[in-house]
Amino acid sequence: MPPILRESLEEEAGAALRADTDTSSLTLTLLGAVRLVSKSDELRLRNRKARAVLACLALADNQELTRERIAGLLWSESSEEKARASLRQVVHELREVLPEGALLAERLTLCLAPGLLRHDVEAVLAALAAGVVPPRLLDAPGLAERFLDGFDDLDPAFGSWLRTQRQSLQERLLAGLERLLDDGQAARSAARALLNLDPTHEAACRRVMLDAARDGDTAGALRAYETLWNLLGEDYDMEPSAPTQALVAEIKAGRIAPAPAPAPAESHTLPPKPPAQPGGTRMALFVEPFLEHGVADDRSHLVRGFRHDLIACLVRFREWFVVDGVVPGPAAPGMERASSRYAVSAVAYQSGAAISLVLTIREAGSGVVIWSERSDIDLATWFDAQRELVRSIATSLRGHVSAARLASLPLQRGVALAAHDRWLLGQSVMRGFRGDRYGRARQLFEEAIAEDPTFSPAYSSLAQSYNGGHIANPGSWRNRDTEARSLALARRAVALDQVDSRAQLVLGWALALAGQGDAAAPHMRRAVKLNPHDSWTLISAALYHAFSAQHEEAQRLAETALEMALIPSATFWGYQVVVAYLRGDDAATIAACDRAEDVIRTLPAWRAAALWNLGRQEEARAAASRFFELVRAAWVGEGAASEQAMGRWLLHQYPFADAASWERLRRGVAGAGIPAEGIAFGQWYEG
Structure with a gap:
């Protein structure tokens, strides 16, 4: 790297770090040894758990x-009484060391004074968001693994939480650096930092090789390639991809031209990059100020906190823009991106030991109220009740707003619709795993993309149609072309809006179906983290974990999704069928089948397998006959819908990661009378 460019990068990164810490009086180091600094003086906390509590609060x-959450993380193997006593001792130490008023200790919660404490993780992420690669990412390999270094053995629950946090930080750092790979000036340092985080990152390695070759350092370029070759061979038993091998061939042949020298008068200061904004027209959802009647002054903050949490929850649903404020006129700035406008309003009033909230949502143009709900929250259990109520309201609003908008659309062909409305209509058309609807849905998604090429949900939904097309169309098969098309669309969706849980979820499924289950896992985790309030995200992720033989996580997500869903749909129960069967719970499989009502044509086969496992042979054969009946009626395969063909189609559909789970299904359906001879694990394609 040219020294002047390196100096510019470090100077701007340092400025970003200073800007992010100068406004607070305390700085906490989390990357490496945990240290608390007040200006230039270190404040020493003797107890490791005191440092851990401070880190958890900072993050x-x-x-x-809540005190309960902290105690569960750090004293998971102690009794509740002992855990609370230990936490009180830690709170006492923190109060002795921290400035007066820094730690707000309530009966149920612990909180840091607003704006008092900053930490180095947010400083590093802020620098990346500003388009600058912090020097720490260039100098230290595996920085994410140094997060809270030495705290792994503090408590089993804390160790599990710490692993999750490190993985999340790794993904955020990788995503931030990957965005800079296309930035002309920052790309060079971003590539080096990426290899520090992930030495097998091929795109970063190619950039390092290319930079070295353009600098005339052919040996350095070949060294980078050799390192990648060795790592991939040792760790994954694979070779670098075709683009990487093609680049090394170009370098060896001397066909990479040297980069032109920079003009001396050119400024080397890197302007900060504005944060990417999700494109596309969407519904606009305005959360108006809540009205209060008779709420005591010392309780008013609870209502404001509720509204803040509701906004934070609604933002995670990417169907709409969330605006904090009243509905403006149609000509207001930004309204050209709103396909429709809705307003959420609420009135809060106190009665004894409870606060009642009456929430309504109305269409802004007509004033028609499309949804209303009243909730009474007892003050003694406010925080627990608030969390559940906010999640319930967000899920409810999503369904009611989308349904109201869909009902208002002109559905005649040829009528001009906004990109968001075409997508919304396509989503409605595609529901239910019915292949005859998929063609129309794809047409709508493609029209939405043509209308607005920056609208991420249209890409993810189109990819979703390819992910599930072979299930919706009995007799069709998974194939490489469809997988490649789905992957390209899903990656485009994520590139356009990385915080859309749907885009991450669809990319995870596209990777899993393409046989890249390990690469799919981070996207599934990110989808759940981005929107833990969406029952569909959770049940879909549960299904992935079930096919990956991670049955405890699959069950946890499935149960959480079921608790969250207000009225689980038949398709929702269909997913529960598969999760239950693969974890070995045949009784739960049959119970879920009863609720799913054959909404997916393959469900009778899963019922048949579960019944056969339970020794109920006659019922199993009847369920197998029902499977043949449903599939034969919708068969689109080139050959006849023989029982052998239907059995092979069934067993080729799913992205099983291990042979044992697949074999349990094969053995169950074979016992029930669905032919499964001559079919082997891993034969996912026709021929």
């Missing part, structure tokens, strides 16, 4: 956690 939303 939490609003820097606030």
